[in-house]
Amino acid sequence: MERLNVITKLETILAEVLEHKNFVITDELTAKDVDGWDSLSHMMIITHIEKSFDIKFKLRDLNKLNNVGALISVIQSKL
Amino acid sequence: MFLISDLQKSIKKNSINNAFCINEEFYTYSHLSQVVSNIRVILKSEVNKTDYNIGLVTNDDLETYASIIALWLEGKAYVPLNPEFPESRNYSIVEQANINFILDSSSTTVTLLKSQKIIKTRGLPNTGIDLVPVDIPKESIAYILFTSGTTGVPKGVPITFENLASFFEAFSVLCPDVHYKDKCLQMFELTFDMSVFSYLLPLLNGACVYTIPKSKIKYSYIFELMEDHKLTIAIMVPSIINYLRPYFEEIHCPDLKFNLFAGEALYLDVLQEWSQCIPNATIINAYGPTETTIICTSYNFNRNEENKTHNGIMSIGKDMKDTISIVVGDDDNELEIGITGELCIAGKQVTPGYWENHEKNAASFFYKNYKGENLRFYRTGDACYKDESGDFLYVGRVDFQAKIQGFRVELSEIEFHVKAFLNKVNAVSLAVNNGLNNTEIALVIESKEIDTLPLLDYLKTKMPQYMMPTQIKFIEHFPLNTNGKIDRNELIKLFKTH
Numbered sequence: 001m002e003r004l005n006v007i008t009k010l011e012t013i014l015a016e017v018l019e020h021k022n023f024v025i026t027d028e029l030t031a032k033d034v035d036g037w038d039s040l041s042h043m044m045i046i047t048h049i050e051k052s053f054d055i056k057f058k059l060r061d062l063n064k065l066n067n068v069g070a071l072i073s074v075i076q077s078k079l
Numbered sequence: 080m081f082l083i084s085d086l087q088k089s090i091k092k093n094s095i096n097n098a099f100c101i102n103e104e105f106y107t108y109s110h111l112s113q114v115v116s117n118i119r120v121i122l123k124s125e126v127n128k129t130d131y132n133i134g135l136v137t138n139d140d141l142e143t144y145a146s147i148i149a150l151w152l153e154g155k156a157y158v159p160l161n162p163e164f165p166e167s168r169n170y171s172i173v174e175q176a177n178i179n180f181i182l183d184s185s186s187t188t189v190t191l192l193k194s195q196k197i198i199k200t201r202g203l204p205n206t207g208i209d210l211v212p213v214d215i216p217k218e219s220i221a222y223i224l225f226t227s228g229t230t231g232v233p234k235g236v237p238i239t240f241e242n243l244a245s246f247f248e249a250f251s252v253l254c255p256d257v258h259y260k261d262k263c264l265q266m267f268e269l270t271f272d273m274s275v276f277s278y279l280l281p282l283l284n285g286a287c288v289y290t291i292p293k294s295k296i297k298y299s300y301i302f303e304l305m306e307d308h309k310l311t312i313a314i315m316v317p318s319i320i321n322y323l324r325p326y327f328e329e330i331h332c333p334d335l336k337f338n339l340f341a342g343e344a345l346y347l348d349v350l351q352e353w354s355q356c357i358p359n360a361t362i363i364n365a366y367g368p369t370e371t372t373i374i375c376t377s378y379n380f381n382r383n384e385e386n387k388t389h390n391g392i393m394s395i396g397k398d399m400k401d402t403i404s405i406v407v408g409d410d411d412n413e414l415e416i417g418i419t420g421e422l423c424i425a426g427k428q429v430t431p432g433y434w435e436n437h438e439k440n441a442a443s444f445f446y447k448n449y450k451g452e453n454l455r456f457y458r459t460g461d462a463c464y465k466d467e468s469g470d471f472l473y474v475g476r477v478d479f480q481a482k483i484q485g486f487r488v489e490l491s492e493i494e495f496h497v498k499a500f501l502n503k504v505n506a507v508s509l510a511v512n513n514g515l516n517n518t519e520i521a522l523v524i525e526s527k528e529i530d531t532l533p534l535l536d537y538l539k540t541k542m543p544q545y546m547m548p549t550q551i552k553f554i555e556h557f558p559l560n561t562n563g564k565i566d567r568n569e570l571i572k573l574f575k576t577h
Contacts, residue, residue: 039296043322043556059326062299 001079006053006072013048017041027069049075082244083151083212085283090115090148090210093285096259099141100308102292106141108285111148112210114141117203118149118182125198126155126180132223134160134173134181134195137269139293142184142200144278147222150182152212156220156237157182159269161561163293168233172225175235176434217241223434224272224369235434236369243275245427246372247283249400250276253363253377254337257312261286264313266301271562273342276373277314286312297563298322302330309334316342316563320353321505330356341365341374343564344392344473344491346498354382366395366473370443370457372428375402376471389472390495395463396470402426403454406465411447414464419474422463425454462489481510481518483545493520493538493546500537501526505557507565508548511574521574522548525557550574 007025015021018036023029031037037045049071050056055078065071090098094109126133133150135157137143150157158176160169162185173181173195184200221240225233257263263281265288267274281288289304291297298319304310310332317340323330335357340350345364354362362382367374378396380386387394398404405413406420414420423445432440443458462474475491493508505525513519531551538547552573560566 040556040558042296047555059299059302059323059329062296063303 001076003072003076006075006079009052010049010068010072010075013045013052017044017048025068027067027072029068030066053079055079082240082247082283083215086148086279087152087210087212089283089285093259096285097287098282099144100262100287100289101140102290105287111141111145112208113205114145114203115148115152115210116206116208118142118146118200119152119209120206121198121200121203122149122153122155125196126153130155130179131220132156132158132176132178134158134176134178135269136181136183136185137161138184139290140184140201143182143269144288146182146184146200147278148282151215151221151240152210154213154215154219156222158223158225158235161268161270164270164561171233172235175225175233176223215240217244218431222272222275224270226369234436234439236430237432237434238272238275238369238372238430242372242428242430243279245401246276246374247279249402249428250280250374252400254280254312254339254361257281257284257286259285261312262308262310263288264301264304264310264315265290266297266313266315266319267563268561271342272369272373273314273316273562280312280314302326305332305335306330311335312337314339314341316340317345317349318343318559318563318565320349324349324352324503327352327356332357333359335360337361337363339363339365339374339377341367342562346391347386347388347393348391350380350393354380364393364395366461366471367428368424368457368459368461370430370459371402371424371426372430375399375424375426375428376404378470387466387470387472389464389474390489390491391498392473392491392495394466394470395473398426402428403449404471405449405456406463406471411445413449416465416467419462419464421477422459422461422471423456424459425449425456429455429457479510481520483510483518483520486543486545488520488546490520493522493542493548496538496541497522497524497534500534507557507567507570509567509571509574511550511571513549519549520546521550521552521571523552523554523557523570523573525555526553527555528553 023034061074090108090112097105098108098111099106133155137159147157181195181197182200183197218239220237221243223235223237225235263286265277278288291300338360362380363377365374365377376395376398378394403425407423408414408420446455460477462477463471475489479490481488490508494506497506507523509521510518511521558566558569
């Protein structure tokens, strides 16, 4: 899948879980920068991503997700 | 106080060993003793001799842990203040505990409080090593933890050095051979008493403490620590393995030799699956309120035999050593075997009482003649019963015993049946006010919305009508409180009537 498509899909998922669109997806974006992205919504985001991309994260993947850039790379590596 | 002199000896003896691994960085006992000594100097010069309760900003760094030891060597108590907690809560704690001085390792100044003196503990000049404790009376307080009070005002639980020493003496029987090669998990926020046990057990034995950086996701980070650093001892809350459950087949940690659970109900089914991930570990389910110093009863999980459970919840076992636990009825008399009542605990681990809170103390502690001795018992608020062989079975909170149309209902029993039907899906049942001041049973299921008719049909075959949930909600992930337990108060808000 094109990186751009991944980003679009990710945007939709984030907006859905967080119930707002006050963020701009960049590689450097971290959970801290986004309102409502706490440890609980993080798990929901992970679950939504798994479902929507039909992928499964390994436990080890979860610790690598330090920013959105890393998240996109991990998703792409599984597609 | 021998606990503190033991700590002093251990730090000295293990100087070349690692004391901490914090955010992938190792610190030796020698490094620790330097930082402790540096902080001691500033405590001596800045803090009034008559000030015993000292605030401590709970960061995840060496200075914060060293501050605890420095305070103890000076015979003072620490009162943890979580910088992420609401300021009003921390303020209430500082006020109640009469705190005038706060130790803080933060590099930026936290706008914590105005009238208290903040003592910075980071980057202090090196001084000579001084780990010799002052003379500490055994009734001196080691720490005061504030737990949520039902009225919204947190209440302080002081634990004395004697309480703590009794705890460690009792615990040493459960896990006798901790040594300098051991690597121990410390997953708890310092405002939770399981943390005391998690850092002090390794430090007393020259082992290494592995902490969780605050920015990391706890359960996945714990797994990496266990696997990459080959942790040998792990003290956890059960919700960790509930989170890890979807990933159990990725986990294989043969190095773990000791795994203790406490803090909330531990379910046998998930534990049995988890035990395969840690094939060589002794697994213990333990129990204890903050008021009785960390844990006071324990039950060994049997890998090959039947384990005692009630509604799927593991037994909490027997008293460890210096506590006396009994199950009492409404008249405070001990109940017979098999009868559920409130668990009450006496003995050397019991706190001298809530900090300056006479009303609460009168309600929570009582004297009772037990086997010829006049003992002071703490009412735990936990509903339990004792079986023929003296093991306690946890039933639920006394306040989770809802009265529905006059019937007593154990919320955990409803949860048990729901989980049995839904298979590996977590559920919490709550007693909610239906707006007409009647109590009803509500159910929150941790999943996407599903058709609940088959579930309700199943429940009807297992429970009387008055126990049936009348309201059901779905939530993808249960909210946790700062102690890592399922936050029932947050869940109840889902049902708030307007």
